Each structure stands twice: as structure tokens, then as C-alpha cells.
Amino acid sequence: MNLDLTEEQQMLKTAARGFFEKEFPKTLVRQMEEDPSGHSPGVWKKMADLGWIGLVIPEEYGGSGLAFLDLVILLEEMGRACLTGPFFSTAVLGALPILAAGTPELKKEFLPRIARGDMIVALALTEPSATYEAAGIAAKAVQDKSSYVINGTKLFIHDAHIADYLLCVARTRFWSKPEDGISLLLVDARSPGIKITPLLTIADDKQNEVIFENVVVPERYLVGELDQGWSVVQRLLEQAAVAKCAEMVGGADWVVEATVAYAKERVQYGRPIGSFGSIQHALAEMWTEVNMAKRLTYYAAWAVEQGLPCSMEVAMAKAMVNEAYKHSTRMAVQIHGAIGTTRDHDVGLYYRRARQAALLFGDTDFCREKVAQEMGL
């Protein structure tokens, strides 16, 4: 057992903290929230040059060749900074399944471009069914000679509006169990028949409705085996849940620190409000929950990195992180008082993100049910 960050991870953390403080201040976060693209190509290019977009892409495909726990460390800092833009979509949701299931040709074609920051990928998974279960996939891809033709509606698709490619999860075999007959296809986002409509969300992150109408995709853009895509999606959902946990825990760290600092400064009744027991205990609870959540996140991340069966560990981490982030941001607003409820105050950025992120890749009820199954209930 060794629970320390490696020296390299510590360096990555420090570098990322410094980079985002300088390159992605809260003024830019706010600007990006209002901007329809939500994307800053300048910062994106710098992140690519630092090797961060291809952090876990092997060196032979132009990446940095680091491991999942390193990515988790980087994502924590991104969550702390409220980074907007397509990093999560591209580097996590796009790159990981290509890396896990793509043919060597596909990897050669896509991964170096992703690592260089030349290609944005969006995962087109969820649909109006709004679930991460296989039964929720209704979009169809029908083979037509050496192509597939996709029809269906994808919903809540982050960054589709700026994506070069959409990784579309579609049903290729029918009348079977929901998990069977699902395939993944990389679709050129400029293909005829794709209609993308932006959605406005609580987090001002950039989600979209994506309608596929007779969209033709060459057969070679199939990621993984035909009809066997759900196992790839399942693995991806575990990775994505832990990656999201890391972002959330990073945000929660900032929230606790900022609220502690405010409680030391803000004076009422002639003393700092942080000297009152009720405020102290609220902060102690926030700190405890966030640290518990962080321990579970690292544990799950390690299990993911080791390739161990870990659906229980991942579900536990996500459930704990969801609740800790929601609670800490809610209490942070309370302790800040009225100013915390305003559009101008930073704490609201985190409060809104917590409510969005808690529903991504497993809300708390979904995770608890998963844990219940794993417990033998």
C-alpha cells in the first residue's frame, strides 16, 4: 500500500494549478459561460502543447503516455478552475474508447490529432430516455453495403456544437437483449443529415440536441466489434464517472477553502463568523465529507487504472462525491450569505456545476442501486 502521489503527479498538480490560475481566471470562466461556443482555442492549444489533451494517449500516437490516475490529478485541477471547453468530451469520452477498442488504423488516424489539439470529439450517447442504461439507446445504425446509416435523436450531448467528430452509440441489431446489438461509430460532425441544437443548462456548460437523419458513416469508423459496443460503453461510463468525480472533488476543495477564508474575514457582532460554533461545525462537516469523497475517488481511480472489476467502487465514489459536492456548495452559499446567491460571486459557479455533475454518469440513486446489486441485495 502506498497512498502518496508520485513526484510526477505532484509536479503535474502544481503545474496545472499555476496554469489555470494564470490562463483560466474566473473572468474567462464567466466569459465562456456567456459565449455560445464555451471554447477558448488559445487555451486549448496551450493545453495541447503541454501534452495534457493526450495525457493518457500512448506516445506512439503522439500522446504523453501517462496513466489514468495522472488524468485524475489533472481533472481535479480543472474542476477547481471551473474549466470550460471540450477537454472532458475529447480527452476522456472521445479518446478513451478509441484507445480501448479502436483498430490500429483508427487509433493512428484519430489519436495523434486529438493529442495535438486539432480534433474535438463529442460522445453522442444519451437520448431523450435520459438514462445511462443500455435500454435507453434507441438510435439505429443500419448497414448499407460498406457504410452505416444512422437515424435517431441524441440529447444532452456536451460540446457537439464545436466537435469535429461525434462518437455515436447506436443500435445495430434489434429484437435482442438491450445490452446486445449496440455499436460505436465515429461520425464526421459535418456529415449531411446532422442537426445540432444548443441547450441552455444550469451549469452553462454546452449541451446539445443532436438529430441524425440518414447520416452515412463509412464502415471503417466502427469503434470496437459490431454489436459488442455496450461493454466498451460500460467501461467508458466507469472511467467517466471517476473522471467526473475528480473534477467535482477539485471543485469542492476550492469551495471549502474559499468558504473557510470568507468565514475568517467576515465580521458580524464584532467577531469573525468563523468563530461561531454553528459555522465551524458546518465547515468541519464539509471538509470531512469532501475528504471522504476524495479517498473513494482515488480508490476507484486506482481500480480503474489497474483494470480491476470495479463497478461497486465506482458507484460508491460517485454517490459519495455527488452528495458531498452538492452539500458543500449549498452550505458554501449559506455561509457566504446573500452575496453567495448572486451571479457575480464565484461560489455560484460551483453550486451550479455540482448540480449538473451529480447527474452525469450516475446520479446518487442510480449508484446506490448499483451498490445494492453488488452487495447481493
Added chain:
Amino acid sequence: MDFKFTPEQEALRKEFEEFFTGEEKNAPEDWVGGHEADYNTEQGWAYHRSVAGKLAKKGWLSLPWPGKYGGKEIGYVEQVIFNEGWSYHRVPGFNFQGLMILVPSLLEYGSEEVKAKWLPPIARAETEWCQGWTEPNAGSDLASLTTRAVADGNDYVINGQKIWTTGAQHATHIFLMARTDPNASRHAGLTYFLSEMDRPGITVRPLLMMDGTHVFNEVFFDNVRIPKEYIVGQVDRGWYVSMAGANFERSGSATVAGSKRDLEDLVQFCRETPRNGQALSRNPIVRHKLADLAIGLEAAGQLAYYCAWMQGKNALTIAEPSASKWFSTELWVRLSNTGLEVMGLYGTLKQGSKWAALKGKFQSMCQFSLGLTIAAGSTEIQKNLIAWVGLGLPRK
């Protein structure tokens, strides 16, 4: 980061697991385990003494100690593995007060004479220690204690009263704090004493828990003479002596492992018990309650390991074990109450009836678990420590 045990740790875990699995089978009839249950009945105490003797023979009571005192110098992570072993299997034999609270102070502050006199009998399980710190008017505010120790020749004469003294009815010895300098500031005038329990002037009176179990006691000191060489550390420095190892003690790994076992029993009960035409385990509300407990236990277990890891590097702050302590004990209270409610009316039945669920353990836990969120620094004190020391919030 690597959460896997080293091969040596894994081998130790297996060895502990094998021993405690075997000892669990020797439990007296109707034994349900639980925190310090060994003190409550004669059969429980006999079970404790029998296991303690075997642990001593294996050298397992002194595993973390330095080699020169007969220990094997195992690390903190290994200690967590050990504590998980006995706690999960509900096996007594481990004099927690003596081994987890007294020994770290002896090792850090005791003179060579003191160590030579007291450590070997502890390792051989010849002594059973209770802890004489809390007083009727010095609970959370421990430093306000008023038991007096006055020098007289080669002795100190002790007068005062201790309370909530776990296991004093069985203990052979007590370690206590008494005020040697009433004019010094609160923390400065205290001294750390050791004593046999059979010294003239010591009286033990039981304090029964609300479920009738006898774990706590009052201990009265009436002109009790204790030789000067029974002092650990320096006179008037007792507060600091008592702080040795206090961080790690609070990290709570044993509580978590015991709770995991209770939860497993509850899961099994829900699988086997029909209610309204289906197994309780099919009820979504029950499923989510139990899953939520499992998540909390896993988080608390991971934090306990983290505390052990940091303690091993001598880098443990006060905040982490405080977080672990309040969270894991509050979780045990929640587990007790959730279990009782999930079982429904059956849950309230005490042991003895064929209708009692899980030998009535959960109704008993509902009462007994309350002590844990108070003892060793209440939940409120732990949150204060996190706020004051961990987060640097002002006290005024």
C-alpha cells in the same frame, strides 16, 4: 498510489484472518460481540481472557512495539489490518485502553525503568488496563479535571473521582491524570500516573447503560498512595504525555470493520426475510438505505487507511482522524437505527426470544452506539478540532 497490500501485508492479513476466524468459533453462546461487550458478562470476560492469552503467546499484543521491548515493529497500516481482523470477527482479547492509549505514551515518555516494569506484563496479557481521565465535571473539557495528587514522601496521595471508566470492574490497573499543581494553567499542572486497582482507597461502582449492560464505572480515589516511580514522563507534564498516539487512536478502523460485519448480517437478514409478499431486500427503499451505509463505511475505511499511511510517515494532522472518528461513530449510530427500522417490529425484540432478529443485536446497538459518539472526544469536539486546528478558524 497503490491500494494493494504488499505481499508481506497480505500474508499478515491472512494470518490474522485465520486466527480470528478460528477464535470466533469459540465465542460463548449468545455472543453478539460489539464494542467492549466482553466487559458485560462473566462468559464474555472469560472469552476475552482466553483470547488475550493466545494473542500474548503469539506476540500479537506487542506487534507495533520496538524490538527491544519484545515487539515486531509492524507499521500503522499493519495495525489497521490487525484491528480489522478482531473487530470484524467480533473477537475480544485486545485491551484497547491499555494497548492503544497507554502504550504509545509509555513508549514515548516512559523512562527505561517504567517501560521495563510495565510493558512486559502488558505484552503477556497479565494486566488489564482502564483509563482514568474523565471526571464528573471534566468531560469534553478534560483539562479542567480536579482529582488531586499531593506529594508525600516517596508517594503521591490521590483524592478525587473518575467516571465513565470502561471496564474498571475487571481491570487490574488504571492509568490516570491528576492535578499536581493547582496554581498552574489548566493543561500545565497535570501528571500521568499508573496504579494497581487494588491499592487501598480505590472503589469501583457500576454505571449501567440504558440497555442494562455494565461497561462503564465510577472510580473513587480516597487517599490512595501511589509511588513516585509510577509516574509516566515528568510531573506536571501529563497532558502532553497523554497526547502521544492520540491521533492514530481516533482513526477508527476497528469501528468500521465491526460495522461492516453488522451490515453484512443485516443484508443477509433482508435477503431471507419476506415482508409484504417479497424479500425485504427487494424493497427499493431498503436497498438504498443499506447501499448508502455501505458507501459510508467504505469511505470511512479508506480514510482510516489514509490516517494509518500518514501516521507511518509521521505526517498525520489532527483533522483527518477527527473526521474519521466522528464520521464512523455517527455512521454506526445510523446503522443501528436503520437496522432496527428495516427489521420492523422484530428489530425491537431482545435476545432470548425465537422471534428476535439477529439475536436482538440491533436494538442493543441502538442504545450502546450512543456512547461512541461521545467517548474519546465527542462528535462536537472532533468538529471543533477540525475547525480550529485543521481549518485554522478563530476560537473567539
